[in-house]
Amino acid sequence: MDEKNELLRKRKEKMKSLQDMGVDLYPNDVKVTATTQSLIDRFNHMDNEELAGVTEQFSLAGRLMAVRNFGKASFISIQDRAGRIQGYIGRDKVGTDAYAIFKKFDIGDIVFVSGGLLKTRTGELTVDADAIRLLSKAVRPLPEKWHGLTDVEARYRQRPLDLIMNPGVKEVFYTRSRIIKLIRDFMQERDFLEVETPMMQPIAGGAAARPFKTYHNTLDMELYLRIAPELYLKRLIVGGFERVFEINRNFRNEGISTSHNPEFTMMEFYQAYATYEDLMAMTEEMITAVAMEIFGSLKFEYQGTTIDLARPWQHLTVKEAILKYSDATPDVLEDREKAAQFAASLALPVEDDEPLGKIIVSIFEAVAEPSLMQPTFVTSYPIEVSPLSRKSAADGRFVDRFELYIYGRELANAFSELNDPEDQRNRFAMQLEAREAGDEEAHEMDEDYISALEYGMPPTAGEGIGIDRLVMLFTDSPSIRDVILFPHMREKKEALHAPIEPR
Numbered sequence: 001m002d003e004k005n006e007l008l009r010k011r012k013e014k015m016k017s018l019q020d021m022g023v024d025l026y027p028n029d030v031k032v033t034a035t036t037q038s039l040i041d042r043f044n045h046m047d048n049e050e051l052a053g054v055t056e057q058f059s060l061a062g063r064l065m066a067v068r069n070f071g072k073a074s075f076i077s078i079q080d081r082a083g084r085i086q087g088y089i090g091r092d093k094v095g096t097d098a099y100a101i102f103k104k105f106d107i108g109d110i111v112f113v114s115g116g117l118l119k120t121r122t123g124e125l126t127v128d129a130d131a132i133r134l135l136s137k138a139v140r141p142l143p144e145k146w147h148g149l150t151d152v153e154a155r156y157r158q159r160p161l162d163l164i165m166n167p168g169v170k171e172v173f174y175t176r177s178r179i180i181k182l183i184r185d186f187m188q189e190r191d192f193l194e195v196e197t198p199m200m201q202p203i204a205g206g207a208a209a210r211p212f213k214t215y216h217n218t219l220d221m222e223l224y225l226r227i228a229p230e231l232y233l234k235r236l237i238v239g240g241f242e243r244v245f246e247i248n249r250n251f252r253n254e255g256i257s258t259s260h261n262p263e264f265t266m267m268e269f270y271q272a273y274a275t276y277e278d279l280m281a282m283t284e285e286m287i288t289a290v291a292m293e294i295f296g297s298l299k300f301e302y303q304g305t306t307i308d309l310a311r312p313w314q315h316l317t318v319k320e321a322i323l324k325y326s327d328a329t330p331d332v333l334e335d336r337e338k339a340a341q342f343a344a345s346l347a348l349p350v351e352d353d354e355p356l357g358k359i360i361v362s363i364f365e366a367v368a369e370p371s372l373m374q375p376t377f378v379t380s381y382p383i384e385v386s387p388l389s390r391k392s393a394a395d396g397r398f399v400d401r402f403e404l405y406i407y408g409r410e411l412a413n414a415f416s417e418l419n420d421p422e423d424q425r426n427r428f429a430m431q432l433e434a435r436e437a438g439d440e441e442a443h444e445m446d447e448d449y450i451s452a453l454e455y456g457m458p459p460t461a462g463e464g465i466g467i468d469r470l471v472m473l474f475t476d477s478p479s480i481r482d483v484i485l486f487p488h489m490r491e492k493k494e495a496l497h498a499p500i501e502p503r
Contacts, residue, residue, distance in 0.1 A: 008139070011106060011141065017104060018104055018137070033060070035060060036060065039058060039117065043117055051118055058117070059113070060112075061112045061113070062078040062080030062111070065079045065107065067107065069103075072099075075088055078111065083167075085126070086126040087129050088120075088127065090128075093128070105134060107138075107142055114129065116130075159486055172477060173483075179294070179471055182293055183467075186286050187269060197226075197233060199225060200223040200224070202223060203448075204444065207252075209227040210441055211226075212253045228250055228266070228268065229266075231446060238453065246268055247266075249266075250264055250265075259479075262488050263488070264467075265467040268463065273458060279461050283404060283414070302407055302473055302476055305373060316368075317378070318378055321372070321378055322360070322367060324368065325367050336356040339359045339360060340354075357381075357397070374406070378402060379402045387428065388415070388417065401414065401416075406473060407473065410469075411465060411466055411469050411470060413463065414464070415461065416461050417460040417461060
């Protein structure tokens, strides 16, 4: 019998023994009055003489993480959502029967402890238990530190174990929740209404991406998991909600990488009577405000690089960025054949009918994007890659749009919205041509959206911000999977309960 099965066998024997002693392995009748950290915050500064004057009794529950047995007494470590604290379990105090039951507990069990407080000789705050109970028996043993895996994917596949064994992982998700709250508060303070729009849509629109398909039996129709909420949020602008935002999931049937997951969280917001320049200022204000709350500073380290969010942030056009970070000359970016030749020199694929604007963006993504480490607004995107953006009044080949880059990653995409229904119809027609030529990410014609525009949409600017990527930045996380509790993984045939290494 292998070691793992032997451990399982012993645990099940203990469970049977406890049941024979009349112990309920999974009761649900306790009331918790304290967390580990609340006790530490309130009483850690006191000595034993001061603690003796505390008459309050405390009840807490959590996972049993360590036991040191000294015969008639034991020290334990309990971990709850807030942290860890030590407990002292004395046979004379909890009673002989309760102590005998406690001796059959295992590391990983969920336990309940109540009692007063004391300080040990080493000065550690300790719950002096007058009662201890089992709340949930752990059948599987927790992994031993020295039997861990070096494969980081094991942590993602076994997230419950990851959260138990690695407290730092929990902190990432507490920070994630805090960031989202700060953003939500920021938006609501500026009179934006939080809304929800459909996750399943008859037409996949609002971004250039491949959708996931599904089917509704009763409606007898094919639907798509949304790639973006954009076209529905703009319908709300038409309807008179002049400032709206949504924080929710998008789904794109694309590759997986350290910065891409098939489902991800975005905030999209739209503001009537605003331009993309207004949103640049707002984005700077929002992200710097969040940074000050998280770090207390606009400078912080991300993956060994100092990021400085001090305003104003750098502004570059797409073409300026290419010229700054490559040996391209200005004439290359004005002539399709020259641009195609330059792209070929970078080993970038170029289709025979690919327009100049798309080639320019491919070059930008290859030569400039990885170098944009400090916050940079990139503007003047070609119209060919911006089917929902307003044309630039200065040059109709480009649109009023920006993308925000930090550490070589796109964090936000925004533009002054196209609100001319005839122009929008023509843009969709251009997209249909690209789709028929084999571009699976090109937009379909959305007649219902065009009809909404025909009722009149005020001049509007809109933006999408990648929440996962922002959390990566603010938690020094190298992979998007570190900031998504249950990231998508390739199917693994072997058992998923191998040990896991604390980091």
